Amino acid sequence: MSLPLHNNGEGERDTHLWTSGRQVHRRGKRRPAARNARYTKGVAFLIGKNSDDFGLSRSSRFRSPTRGVRVEAQAQGWWDDLSALALALPQAAFSHTTAAHIAGLPLPTRDPRPFHVSVDGPRGSRKAVVWHQRAVLEAEHHRGYLITTPLRTWLDLGCLLSVRDLVVVADHLLRRGLMAPDPVIPPVVGSRRLRQAADLADGRSKSPQETRIRLEMRDRGFPPPELNAPIIEDGGWIGEGDFVWREYRTITDYDGAVHLDEKKHTQDNQTRDLYAAHGWRHVALTKRMVRNMDAALERVARALRDNGWLG
DSSP: OOOOOOBOSSSSBOOOEEETTEEEOTTSOEEEEGGGSOOOTTOEEEOOTTSTTHHHHTSTTEEEEETTEEEETTOOSHHHHHHHHHHHOTTOEEOHHHHHHHHTOOOSOSOOOSEEEEESSOOOOOTTEEEEEOSSOOEEEETTEEEEOHHHHHHHHTTTSOHHHHHHHHHHHHHTTSSOSSOOOOSOTTHHHHHHHHHHOOTTOOSHHHHHHHHHHHHTTOOOOEEEEEEEETTEEEEEEEEEEGGGTEEEEEEOGGGGSHHHHHHHHHHHHHHHHTTOEEEEEETTGGGSHHHHHHHHHHHHHHTTOOO
């Protein structure tokens, strides 16, 4: 069994796992027997009634996220619980929102609990686990965990996410070449939402927030923009706009956290000065601005109208 990576809740990976009474380290080095080992925060280990560790595992220093596995009581993060469950269910694949979180897909929530598990055999019975039975398990290893494939994961999300959130995930997968532009959508729960999301998806969006803004513009009847399009003037490239309306000489950019860097901010100002010098109207949107999406997009609409849009 490949050992699942473990997150200790402090941004670092901890792979100290105990099984069969000895510690197994990711690099393959043997450590002292678990009963004599120094337990550290985030440790996960399998335990059996005949194990040397059984008595020690009953200590209040440990908790049991799932049957047969103990972790240090202070390890309260979802990665800790996930690693414990992975030890207990080596043949199962994490799926749905759990697989999406492991794969780093953009979801509206940050905590994947309860965990979704897919199996190609009989379902089990464990607390905080949602079981799914599959005739064929479409799965692959990612970051040390067995999870459903990208397309399978997106299809599974159809019964859990809104159309808008499904588009955000689809754009992410398209941008990385992990999903075809016209995916085959089988008759699954949520297939109608999935088809709607597939029609709206566009891999040219480079961030989840760009996707959300694009969808808000569409809902409000904005003219369709070019996405992340180059701006060429006098035969040379001067910049790239997140949303570009050439007919109306208008550019809108979403300035995420990367634009707070002083060097990037200076570069942005120089680029936008060039836009103005060539007759382009530029509108920057920030995270704070889009909290009030109506007001943010009214600024964009005003710029478009000033340049001839009749909407």
